[in-house]
Amino acid sequence: MMLVPADRDLLRKHIVDEMGKVRGDIVSLEQQTGPVEPDNAIGRISRMDAISSRKISEAKLNDAKSRLVLLEHALVKIDHPDFGLCVSCGDPISLARLKLMPEARVCVDCAV
Numbered sequence: 001m002m003l004v005p006a007d008r009d010l011l012r013k014h015i016v017d018e019m020g021k022v023r024g025d026i027v028s029l030e031q032q033t034g035p036v037e038p039d040n041a042i043g044r045i046s047r048m049d050a051i052s053s054r055k056i057s058e059a060k061l062n063d064a065k066s067r068l069v070l071l072e073h074a075l076v077k078i079d080h081p082d083f084g085l086c087v088s089c090g091d092p093i094s095l096a097r098l099k100l101m102p103e104a105r106v107c108v109d110c111a112v
Contacts, residue, residue: 070103
């Protein structure tokens with residue numbers, strides 16, 4: 001089933017909301033990815049934990065930045081006639097999938 005204008009409006013609002021959340025996550029993660037000072041007297045094990053946590057936060061930050069780019073792209077393309085069609089098979093992507101992942105470019109069958 002093709003997306004009707006009401007669905008596109010709902011998805012547009014959802015994408016904008018998601019972009020706001022992701023931007024907030026990026027700000028938070030950027031604060032967590034600062035350097036771990038070597039002269040910080042937190043102990044060797046604690047310092048290693050802090051470095052490990054920083055690396056995890058850096059990976060999450062990279063994922064969040066990538067998702068933001070994909071969401072921005074989806075927002076630009078939402079009014080294009082091909083938006084919501086699977087780039088692999090050409091079938092419509094379900095509205096439920098687009099609500100969950102507005103940046104999705106393939107249907108569930110082709111994603112597997």
